[in-house]
Amino acid sequence: MAIDVRIPTILRSYTGGEKAVTGEGATLAELIEHLEANHPGIKERLVDGGELRRFVNVYVNDEDVRFTGSLETKLDDGDEVVVLPAVAGG
């Protein structure tokens, strides 16, 4: 199971500057655990209290996971995951 994950600029300090990494997992939650194992610290930037952080957007094959089950979103080999921090403020 190889899943491509696009990493935003602000999280590249966890991936040694890489814009994209590969991960594994049958769900987004599992993928994030797998990423954490290779890139310690990244999970906390994505997840808070067992939920995806409000101002982090994650897309699987261009679909916002908020509409597909959030952390329980199912993943398949070859899926493309994009992580983008929300651009927001007051």
Add this chain to the structure above:
Amino acid sequence: MLTIDRALYDAVVAHAKKDHPDEACGVLAGPEGSDTPTRFVPMVNAAMSTTFYEFDSQELLALYKDMDRRDEEPVVVYHSHTATEAYPSRTDIGLASEPNAHYVLVSTREHGNSDGPVEFRSFRIVDGEVTEEEVSVEEPRDA
């Protein structure tokens, strides 16, 4: 310092005036590493609010994919304040996630939708620290 040409500056100001009293938001994209904004990309404020802005999530994805294809980055991230000064709010600072971007704040509090000057200021926001910078507007060269 932010160097921006007159046409892009005017486009940002016009967008802020048009959306007043809601906050307007968008990006000025430019070639990666150039620090020069070249392309005006107004975004929908999904929050449709006078005190908050958030790029629509699908538009955000489309924007980043498009910039990727063009080897661009968000040189400027802009938004307006419609009742307060053109200075990053606590929320702005907490959510700033483009350490390489110039964060432009426009305040329309004085003239709203009407003609008249606005406050137009630029900041770096890195790890919660705000640094104001000079804005240099490049006038078009005479033909």
